[in-house]
Amino acid sequence: xxxxLIGGLLRSGRRPEQISVGExxxxxxxxxxxxxxxxxxxxxxxxxxxxxxxxxxxKPQQLGAVLAPLAAQLSSARPLxxxxxxxxxxxxxxxxxxxxxxxxxxxxxxxxxxxxGATGLYAPTAVDAAARARAEQVLNAVGEVxxxxxxxxxxxxxxxxxxxxxxxxxxxELMAEAxxxxxxxxxxxxxxxxxTLYGAGxxxxxxxxxxxxxxxxxxxxxxxxxxxxxxxxAARLRESVRAALGAALRRSRELAACAG
Numbered sequence: 329x330x331x332x333l334i335g336g337l338l339r340s341g342r343r344p345e346q347i348s349v350g351e352x353x354x355x356x357x358x359x360x361x362x363x364x365x366x367x368x369x370x371x372x373x374x375x376x377x378x379x380x381x382x383x384x385x386x387k388p389q390q391l392g393a394v395l396a397p398l399a400a401q402l403s404s405a406r407p408l409x410x411x412x413x414x415x416x417x418x419x420x421x422x423x424x425x426x427x428x429x430x431x432x433x434x435x436x437x438x439x440x441x442x443x444x445g446a447t448g449l450y451a452p453t454a455v456d457a458a459a460r461a462r463a464e465q466v467l468n469a470v471g472e473v474x475x476x477x478x479x480x481x482x483x484x485x486x487x488x489x490x491x492x493x494x495x496x497x498x499x500x501e502l503m504a505e506a507x508x509x510x511x512x513x514x515x516x517x518x519x520x521x522x523x524t525l526y527g528a529g530x531x532x533x534x535x536x537x538x539x540x541x542x543x544x545x546x547x548x549x550x551x552x553x554x555x556x557x558x559x560x561x562a563a564r565l566r567e568s569v570r571a572a573l574g575a576a577l578r579r580s581r582e583l584a585a586c587a588g
Contacts, residue, residue, distance in 0.1 A: 329385050330349070332441045334349070334360075335470075337469045339469065342469075344364060344367075348366065349375060350369055350371065350374075354370075372394065372397070373397065376401065380408065381408045381409075383410045383411075388413045391413045399424060402429050406430070409425055409430065410431075410432045410466060411433050414486065414490075414583065415586070418450070421433070430456070433450045433451070433479065434463070435449075436471070437490045437492065440470035440471055444471050447473045448475075449464065449467060449476070450475070450479050450481065483580040486580040487580060495572070500525040503524070
């Protein structure tokens with residue numbers, strides 16, 4: 329996700345010399361510097377020196393150890409800190425970063441890799457409008473951004489949009505399998521399923537985004553689409569989707585409790 333954000337920022341007009349990354353792996357540092365032209369350093373303290381915004385893009389279980397040697401520097405400089413580490417709550421982040429450091433949590437999803445992400449943002453009330461605008465600008469570089477009013481809402485964002493691409497991929501995968509079983513060549517079925525997923529996503533992201541209206545526009549009374557949707561409704565698809573998101577939500581909260 330860190331690489332996705334760097335790529336998005338560069339595409340949106342940030343200059344490579346404005347971006348510095350702390351990376352302990354030699355091979356990763358070399359690759360980042362060569363491919364993106366940014367400064368990649370082995371010392372995180374040197375990487376954040378003079379930074380107005382610090383993005384924490386590490387595994388949640390590593391975050392405490394990463395922040396410990398940076399706490400004094402962060403507390404002194406008080407840059408805006410944006411965390412994309414899943415599950416680590418703001419009180420924990422604030423304690424690790426030091427008093428007075430503004431912290432924003434972000435929950436992006438995998439399509440951010442191609443600039444088509446969906447990100448939920450949360451900030452405590454102490455984070456002012458200017459800092460919120462700066463956080464939004466960073467995440468807008470990789471797609472669409474929505475703010476949630478409560479931190480626990482990020483668990484719902486995780487269940488809906490962070491995990492969501494996998495749900496659509498599964499449906500497209502099953503559609504391709506069914507198309508093949510009904511007589512299409514496997515490659516043709518996969519190509520049609522992928523193109524349909526892509527086109528439907530573009531339609532859903534355009535206009536008024538009324539998903540029910542878009543569905544109705546494809547569903548002629550007595551037609552093929554209606555016949556298919558009746559089977560899905562009879563199979564209790566709505567209840568299954570609700571149960572799936574509920575399971576993801578519960579697991580997100582369990583992981584958050586483990587992460588602190």
